[in-house]
Amino acid sequence: MGKSKKYQSVSDFNLDAQLLGFIFKGSGKVKSIRVATDRGVWAIKLEKSLRSELPALQPGDWVRVRGEKTIDFKKGKSKLKAWDILPLADVGKEPIASPAPKKAPVGKVLICQKSSCCKRGAKAVLGALENRIEESQLGDRVRIQKTGCLKGCKRGPNLVVVPDKTRYEKVTPEEAGNLVDRHFGTVSTEE
Numbered sequence: 584m585g586k587s588k589k590y591q592s593v594s595d596f597n598l599d600a601q602l603l604g605f606i607f608k609g610s611g612k613v614k615s616i617r618v619a620t621d622r623g624v625w626a627i628k629l630e631k632s633l634r635s636e637l638p639a640l641q642p643g644d645w646v647r648v649r650g651e652k653t654i655d656f657k658k659g660k661s662k663l664k665a666w667d668i669l670p671l672a673d674v675g676k677e678p679i680a681s682p683a684p685k686k687a688p689v690g691k692v693l694i695c696q697k698s699s700c701c702k703r704g705a706k707a708v709l710g711a712l713e714n715r716i717e718e719s720q721l722g723d724r725v726r727i728q729k730t731g732c733l734k735g736c737k738r739g740p741n742l743v744v745v746p747d748k749t750r751y752e753k754v755t756p757e758e759a760g761n762l763v764d765r766h767f768g769t770v771s772t773e774e
């Protein structure tokens with residue numbers, strides 16, 4: 584487990600994925616890799632020591648990538664950094680998933696960040712939404728949009744899920760995670 588700072592969560596990840604290709608630096612060295620799982624496509628930066636020790640790989644190979652995931656709640660972004668990549672054939676594991684991304688609902692969550700909603704916990708709700716979207720790897724399909732007053736300030740925190748246009752009032756952080764599951768159908772994580 585990594586250490587977390589304020590507004591940041593750092594944890595280890597372990598991912599079996601199909602290699603799509605490499606991203607090079609100006610120097611010609613591999614800086615990052617692109618991989619696909621059944622839940623989407625990811626760019627993973629390589630730790631410096633790994634860049635010169637990368638195993639012989641080709642696009643299409645299945646790999647096991649281990650590293651560190653950093654979620655920045657303030658910016659609503661996350662980064663993956665790999666410290667270890669192994670061809671799956673070397674760890675004796677057959678790929679079990681198709682790399683084709685599953686079709687899933689795409690949408691947005693509009694969340695009011697004006698003072699009345701913030702007094703009632705809208706920042707914590709925003710953090711919970713970002714967290715659940717990140718944990719469920721829905722970042723490429725679900726966006727969060729901070730908005731001005733959505734009316735109904737006394738019943739805040741207020742948010743609206745689109746395209747359904749479903750409105751939620753007095754949302755708690757726990758409910759925020761559940762509504763992401765309900766509207767965007769998260770896929771269970773199997774390690």
Ligand code: FES
Nearest residue numbers: 695700732733736
């Ligand atoms: S301040 Fe959030 S709805 Fe008005």
